[in-house]
Amino acid sequence: MTISNRLSSYELEIRVQELAAELEKVNQALNTKNELIKLKDKLEAKITLRNNRILKKINRIFSIVVQEKTEEDLGNECLSIYLEVTDSQVGFINLVGDDGLLPDIAISDIG
Numbered sequence: 001m002t003i004s005n006r007l008s009s010y011e012l013e014i015r016v017q018e019l020a021a022e023l024e025k026v027n028q029a030l031n032t033k034n035e036l037i038k039l040k041d042k043l044e045a046k047i048t049l050r051n052n053r054i055l056k057k058i059n060r061i062f063s064i065v066v067q068e069k070t071e072e073d074l075g076n077e078c079l080s081i082y083l084e085v086t087d088s089q090v091g092f093i094n095l096v097g098d099d100g101l102l103p104d105i106a107i108s109d110i111g
Contacts, residue, residue, distance in 0.1 A: 057081040071095070083108060
């Protein structure tokens with residue numbers, strides 16, 4: 001093998017190594033992008049499930065209103081839904097009376 005052939009072979013090998021390194025960087029970027037896409041899809045699915053849960057709960061409230069149940073029944077159902085949606089253990093619903101006072105309609109049972 002002549003010196004020029006050896007040099008060309010050496011240069012070719014270096015170029016192949018450079019291209020392999022570039023390809024590795026691109027693959028890492030693609031893997032990162034794919035992971036981000038998967039994470040985004042999971043978050044969107046969670047948001048959709050949560051929104052569907054909230055819509056079902058709103059429908060429950062409307063069904064109580066249509067059934068013409070008492071204000072206390074409506075307050076208790078609204079409070080129950082509020083506690084479920086917020087994962088809270090404490091809550092209350094009041095109504096401003098004509099006298100400006102806040103009579104309780106529903107209070108969570110924390111005991």
